Amino acid sequence: MTQAAAILRTGRKFDQVLRGAREVFMADGFEGASVDDIARAAGVSKATLYSYFPDKRLLFMEVAQTECKRMAENVIAMIDDSKPAREVLTIAATQLTAFLVSEFAQQVFRICVAERDRFPELGKAFYEAGPQNGQRQMAEYLEKAVKKGELAIEDVHIAAEQFSELCKVRIWPRAAFGIQTSFEKSEIDAIALQAVDMFMARYGV
Template structure:
């Protein structure tokens, strides 16, 4: 992110710009999203839009990073670490799966894949804010669960990545390939249950 964008990102119309950009990127993709449409959706002038984000790529990266961080913060704030590890992992898996198959996450993923040759920084920004940030958050919890004796893990970063990949079982592929677009809570909960049981079978404390 440029220094200018960082300085201006707390302006009173900043949230309007992000909301408008999110709606337009969701509807039209990255290439199809025009600055005129984004400014109109945000209810600001093009001059105001450019004062925050002189480049559409910066705006897309901010939208993706903001959404991913909000999701991660929401899950973290709702986790009750006094609960057994199995419960915490099931709750986390359910929320991660729901985000992975959401319209927003799917659209951003498609945009990043489509634009990765021309604009690799888009994909890199989403990776850092999404998968990488998620792995770090999960690692933080796993470290605590290991310290409490609930889990036995030698390589916590690897285990965190395995957990994230398990969350892509069945539903994520169906979403990516357009086989299914609507997912019930029951479907998500079922996969989360399998994720949790497989993870606990490998890393649950044997004592």
């Protein structure tokens, strides 16, 4: 990306475009989201919108990547890797489980599946910004915990994927299939704690 492009993709109007697009994508999906509606929700002209994103796919990918990055930064900010592994993993599991069943994550997942054949790059972008990025950061933490002697793991990358899957138990399928659309904090906390218990039973020292 050139310096001019980097400058273009910052500032108040750029943030307005992302907020407006997020609102419309969440309400109408990818196919139903019109440029007119996004521009109106963002409070900008269509010309301004197109100056940032000439293609609706690029705008959707930016929204998904921005939200995933924000979630990852929030988790990192809450984690103190000098704390015991169980405490660190519990924070991570609670945040991850809540995100997985959030309205945003579920809607983006549905959009990526619905558009998989026509626009496979949507799913690829979300996977890289979300699951892949999260698992990479978890693997980095697990590597540190292994070196400290708190965990015994041969393959931290597999372990990181196992951790994220444990955080999906029961509630993610219910959300994905529309069986349940909202979850109490107590439900999320219970799944997160059980995920950590299972993980520590396998890898704890």
